[in-house]
Amino acid sequence: MRNARVEEARAAMLALFPEGFEEVQLDGSTELAAYTDSAGEERVWHVFGGARSTEVEEGWEDRWQTFHRPVEVGRLWIGPPWEEPAEELLAVVIDPGRAFGTGAHPTTRLCLALLQTLGTGALLDVGCGSGVLSIAAGLLGFSPVLGVDVEPAAVEATLANARINGVTVDAQLVEPDAALPSSDVAVVNISLAAVGAAAERIDAATLIASGYLLSEQPSLAGWAHDERRTREGWAADVYRRA
Numbered sequence: 001m002r003n004a005r006v007e008e009a010r011a012a013m014l015a016l017f018p019e020g021f022e023e024v025q026l027d028g029s030t031e032l033a034a035y036t037d038s039a040g041e042e043r044v045w046h047v048f049g050g051a052r053s054t055e056v057e058e059g060w061e062d063r064w065q066t067f068h069r070p071v072e073v074g075r076l077w078i079g080p081p082w083e084e085p086a087e088e089l090l091a092v093v094i095d096p097g098r099a100f101g102t103g104a105h106p107t108t109r110l111c112l113a114l115l116q117t118l119g120t121g122a123l124l125d126v127g128c129g130s131g132v133l134s135i136a137a138g139l140l141g142f143s144p145v146l147g148v149d150v151e152p153a154a155v156e157a158t159l160a161n162a163r164i165n166g167v168t169v170d171a172q173l174v175e176p177d178a179a180l181p182s183s184d185v186a187v188v189n190i191s192l193a194a195v196g197a198a199a200e201r202i203d204a205a206t207l208i209a210s211g212y213l214l215s216e217q218p219s220l221a222g223w224a225h226d227e228r229r230t231r232e233g234w235a236a237d238v239y240r241r242a
Helices: 003-016 038-048 060-067 106-115 132-140 152-165 192-199
Strands: 022-026 029-033 071-073 076-079 090-093 123-126 145-149 170-173 185-189 206-213 223-231 234-241
Touching: 003 029, 003 038, 003 192, 003 206, 071 106, 076 132, 090 132, 090 152, 106 132, 106 185, 106 206, 106 223, 106 234, 123 132, 132 145, 132 152, 132 185, 145 152, 152 170, 185 192, 192 206
Parallel strands: 076 090, 123 145, 123 185, 145 170, 185 206
Antiparallel strands: 022 029, 071 076, 206 234, 223 234
16 A cells, blocks of 8 residues: 555544554555454455455464563653563553554654653643553653543553553543543644644644655644654654644
8 A cells, every 4th residue: 555545544443443453555556454354354455445355373472462562762661561671761561452552653653753852831632542542651750641532542541551551540421522621732643634633723832743654744824833853754744833
């Protein structure tokens, strides 16, 4: 799948499989894959008009843990419960469960790095997923921290992971077009379209935006672009309220 169609396809896959799917870069194109049953395969066919299916061996649901490896971003260590944190770093222990987000994706790492360049204050995490960014923000001194998501599984995972990490983080279920609470800093790491839609409803001084490719950049009315960082073909941007 070429880059021009990736954004639309990713949004469709999120709607089909909110519990998560796999994204793999292959020679300049992107492959999106989900572990599902015959009913899920039929939904993919209806949306995309075709798909390639492959049988997987028994035990696939546990083998994903092999690929959930720790990462270090500045002062932060992000990893699963079965790995040992680095003692000198702030540990963000994440069990993604049925929610998207382990901390390893380039856009998540870009957002984590940018959070460490900002002063603390109230933080809003739009599309909190498994709570990686919310929990990291809490450990970095942001307060209060609120994560919002349209998926109940994401809210549950964020609250559960916050408890594991001993961090005070709230998480709430919101409607896609609902008004968003005010904050000093807002983070939206979802997709180019989601950033554009959320920016219109965000009341904050600073916005960290990501979830899109290096070749893409949001054009946000009422926001002034301040900084851009890139990693492995992905980008994250900092905007200040104009």
